[in-house]
Each structure stands twice: as structure tokens, then as C-alpha cells.
Amino acid sequence: MQTFISSSDNTSRGWMLGDGHFTTMHQHLGRVRLWPLHKAxxxxxxxxxHMAEPDWSAVEAALARLPDEGDRVVRLTLLRGAGGRGYGIAGSTETVVALNCSSFPVHYFAWREQGIELxxxxxxxxxxxxLAGLKTSNRLEQVLLRAELEDRGLDEGVVLNDAGVIMEAVTANLFWRKDDAVFTPALATNGVHGTVRAWIINELGDRVQTVNAPLDALYDADEIWLTNALMGLVPVHAFAGRTLQQPFSMTRALQRKYEQID
Structure with missing residues (x-):
């Protein structure tokens, strides 16, 4: 069945141009985890x-009013308001705030404990x-990549850039360990600077190297894990047919620290 909407409903820049950005957060026991990193x-x-910042006190008050319903997904979207013509942003001085809540993907709890095949x-x-590092409202590359995962029956997959450099997973950032060194993609030309990624980099400091690495780095890794604001940290027990040996010491140590923060 074809559904049409009125012209008055489809003139916003968010609708027409994807002119905005968002963050997806984990509400746990009435608190939004890692809110300072999401806000930053x-x-x-x-x-x-070049968007006006919203009234952060109003945003934080709205987050504080969310009911405590255990674990939930909270999405905060900022869209450029009316004004401008075509691609131009002149006159667009207001930022529209949208706050949406949804049920938590509970399979992530099992992923954290059991790990996944990547x-x-x-x-x-x-x-x-x-746009590198930003979580913009236009996520069509990720939509297509997710469709590939579904077609192939994969939980998650490593994504390279057009030069063959490791970037991220479809819905998560990527880390790996070789001996005592920890690596994560630099994301200078694409990808998203995730909040859990930022937390790990802050936690480990100089021990983490942000790199432009070829795929061979993952085949040679001692340990691989994924991160995002909902899944937290998920160990990878197999990558492209290669089994990685437990006990996933770095991942487990970081998981324990992560569970202790708000």
C-alpha cells in the first residue's frame, strides 16, 4: 500500500536533506550512561x-524526566531548523531537538557474555x-551494509574503506590487541567516533594506537572486540573462520570497569 504525506510534513531540512546528527544512548536504572561523552x-x-547548539539545560531536564523502566534505548536527534534555500544554511538559526525511546536489544547481554563470530x-x-567521525542523520551506507549482513546471516561484519583499510563494524567500533599493544582505526576519512570508543581511549591512554591498518592486522590479532553505546564491549570469538582463544583478558578487564561507571 502506498502512503503519501502532505507537503507541509516534508519540508524540514532533516526530512529533505538529512541535515542533522544524533546519538543513541543506553538508559540504565533511570540514568543515561556516558552522558558527558554523548554531549561532548x-x-x-x-x-x-555549523548548527546552533540546543539549550542543554532543557535537554538534560528532558532526559532527567524519562521514567525509570530498566534498560532502554534513548535516541537524541538534532536537526537544523527552517530557513535557507536548497543547500544553503543562511537563516537556519534554530536547532530542533527530537527525543525518542525504545526497547533495549536484549540479545546484547548474551553477546557480552558469549561473544560473537565476526x-x-x-x-x-x-x-x-x-563528515568523518560524525553520526549524521543520513546512514544509507550502514543501511546497505546491514542488509548485506542479513542476506548472509551474519551478526556483524568488519567494514573496510575504499582503500582496503579497516574502519569499523556495521554498527560498532572495533578494537584489537596484539601482545600488549591495543589498536583501533583512526577514522580520519569515515566512520563514527563512538562514545565507548572514547571511553576506552581515555581509560587506556597511550596504550591505544589509532591506526590505518590493513585487514591482515585482524588475522594476526590475539584478541578482537566491538563497542557501541548499547552493546558495551563484545568479545569476538571467531573472525572470518579463524577462532580466537579465550579468556579474552583485555575485553573482560574493560567490561568489568565499564559496568562500574554511570
Whole structure:
């Protein structure tokens, strides 16, 4: 069945151009986890996209009013308001705030304990240095990559860029350990600077190297794990047919520390 909407409902820049950005957060026991890191990323995105920042006190008051319903997903979206013509942003001085809540993907709890098998995506991320690191409202590359995972029956997959460099997983950031060194993609030309990724980099300091690495680095890794604000830290027990040996010492140590923070 075809559904049509009125012209008055489809004139916003968010609808027409994907002109905005968002963050997805884990509400646990009435509190949004890692809120300072989410807020810091939203502020950076506003500045890079030349968007007005919202009234943060009003945003935080709205988050504080959310009912305590155990574990939930909270999405905070910031869209450029009315004004401008075509691609131009002149006159667009207001930022529209949208707050949405949904049920928590409970399979992530099992993933954290049991780990997952990680595949390798055939689709690749194009270079987009103007938007690198940002979680913009246009996520069509991720939609297509997720469709590939579903078609192939994979839980998650590593995504390379068009130069063959490791970038991230479809819905998560990626870390790996070789001996005592820890690595994560630099994400200078694409990808998302995730909040749990930022927390790990802050936690481990100089021990983490942000790199532009070829795929061979993962085949040679002693340990691989995924991160995002909902899954937390998930160990990888197999990658592209290669089994990684437990006990996933680095992942487990970071998991324990992560569970202790708000």
C-alpha cells in the first residue's frame, strides 16, 4: 500500500536533506550512561556542521524526566531548523531537538557474555573527510551494509574503506590487541567516533594506537572486540573462520570497569 504525506510534513531540512546528527544512548536504572561523552560528541558535531547548539539545560531536564523502566534505548536527534534555500544554511538559526525511546536489544547481554563470530563485509565505506567521525542523520551506507549482513546471516561484519583499510563494524567500533599493544582505526576519512570508543581511549591512554591498518592486522590479532553505546564491549570469538582463544583478558578487564561507571 502506498502512503503519501502532505507537503507541509516534508519540508524540514532533516526530512529533505538529512541535515542533522544524533546519538543513541543506553538508559540504565533511570540514568543515561556516558552522558558527558554523548554531549561532548553532539557539541563537536554541531560546530562542525555549523548548527546552533540546543539549550542543554532543557535537554538534560528532558532526559532527567524519562521514567525509570530498566534498560532502554534513548535516541537524541538534532536537526537544523527552517530557513535557507536548497543547500544553503543562511537563516537556519534554530536547532530542533527530537527525543525518542525504545526497547533495549536484549540479545546484547548474551553477546557480552558469549561473544560473537565476526564476518567480513563485501560492501565498503566511501571516503568522506568532511563528515568523518560524525553520526549524521543520513546512514544509507550502514543501511546497505546491514542488509548485506542479513542476506548472509551474519551478526556483524568488519567494514573496510575504499582503500582496503579497516574502519569499523556495521554498527560498532572495533578494537584489537596484539601482545600488549591495543589498536583501533583512526577514522580520519569515515566512520563514527563512538562514545565507548572514547571511553576506552581515555581509560587506556597511550596504550591505544589509532591506526590505518590493513585487514591482515585482524588475522594476526590475539584478541578482537566491538563497542557501541548499547552493546558495551563484545568479545569476538571467531573472525572470518579463524577462532580466537579465550579468556579474552583485555575485553573482560574493560567490561568489568565499564559496568562500574554511570
Amino acid at each position: 560528541r553532539l557539541i563537536k558535531a554541531c560546530r562542525r556542521l 564476518g567480513l563485509c563485501e560492501g565498503r565505506l566511501g571516503s568522506s573527510p568532511l
